[in-house]
Amino acid sequence: MLKIFRRQLAAVSSPQVLKEFKNQELIRTKGYVNGNWIESSERKTFSVNNPARATKKEDKIADVYAFDTKEFGDAIEAAEVAFHSFKKTTGRYRADLLQKLYSLMIKNEDDLAKLIVLENGKSYADALGEVRYAASFFQWFAEEAPRVDGDVISSANGANRIITLKQPIGVCGLLTPWNFPAAMITRKLGAAIAVGCTSVIKPASETPLSALSIAHLAEEAGIPPGVVNVLPANKTAEVGQFICEHPLVKKVSFTGSTNVGKLLMKQSSTTLKKLTFELGGNAPFIVFEDADIDKAVQGAITAKFRSSGQTCVCANRIFVHETIYDEFASKFVQKVKETTQLGNGLQESITHGPLIHERSLAKVQQHIKDAVEKGAKVLLGGNHRPDIGEFFHDLTILSDCTQEMDVAHEETFGPVAPLFKFSSEEEVLKLANNTEVGLAGYFYSPDISKVFRVAEELNVGMVGVNTGGISEAALPFGGVKESGFGREGSKYGLADYLTIKSLVIGVE
């Protein structure tokens, strides 16, 4: 039944898909501030478009209100007022709120997944996976909330006691991207709520509808007014700067590109905010000579092509040992051909969707062109697919790639898998680490000594060893070098939302 339903959905316009939602309350176009759903002052709106649209055909999902610095200022002030009471609530109370949010997301997972498919374009299976992943952060932080304790430390004189209190930092500005419209919000918001912080969220202008649906669920869960505020905006740079420079905002968490991260860091320096930045990556994926090739192929498909290559932990450069290079390449091509299908993510058989916008498509095309001009061979794909839709591009595998090509140094953020040949561990580690960023890295080998050696040498924040999928709520997620700093999720994810206050107790 569901199969037929989803086939039909793929054929109809986005507004019609919305009409089929079981829970119509999830569809919101107003902003959410201080517990109220508000229109922007001049009633300005911007349209959210389905990236899976056919070429030259509009498929507007909805018009949402466009908020600017005036309303963001109001939201920040409301969040500041709410902070004074929310910070005094118990961890158990906040855990219960988060648990309710978790249950509500799971209860509404089908509608929430369809909303992600509409505004982001990923497949329904990927979107459903994202909703569950997103909800798991609320569950995880519900479990962490009652256990935010400080220390008792003996002082140098042997008599005094030092006590540390972990206290919520205050109002947080959460700036989230379009590639995980739900999970990048919950990974930040879950931690903020757990410790008693309040938040003002600016979702990516491409994907504000998922953010607003989460605001609705926060309201339904009984989260007090002012604790969660969500405002869509299309004047991204202006609003980003306003949040970063606002003196009442004590922390900014941003997920997006390294260039924007650098800009926000400069802007935040005027008020010295605490920052968590999760920025671009350029993940190496290494297949050693002793690897299980079939498993490595499967891992490469997950790590490279998930969300059509638009995740920050996507494998960007695939290094294969020269002795197994040809076998890996042909099995990789075969498996991608057999197991993937491009198209509208609401259709049952579809595994991969479009790129998010024109800029992304242009970068993919430019990387392929540059590589081919410099001697790469196209083993699979290679083409823009306007026959499917404006922003669709084939899943593409390139062989004979070299260090002179852009794909060796720049993050493609798209469905291009460049294969590089290597002959020694020393050589591949040098190449893998030869980048300004360091978010994720992957390698395949059964040799336990090599596992530790290589894992310790890779200059990244997260390593997948014999697996192409690493993300879960328990993982400390984050990078090194220009991939940013701070860790999200895991027991470390609370730290960036807390300050430590130290008390010295004089004891005679």
Ligand code: NAD
């Ligand atoms: P981008 O940096 O322009 O946008 C990424 C996000 O940052 C968007 O959500 C956007 O709304 C926001 N943003 C942009 N300018 C801003 C500003 N001045 N102030 C505040 N927020 C701002 O990148 P893009 O072209 O949309 O995406 C492609 C690149 O972004 C990729 O190459 C990748 O490195 C990076 N990216 C990374 C992640 C991630 O998960 N780390 C997610 C999305 C994009």
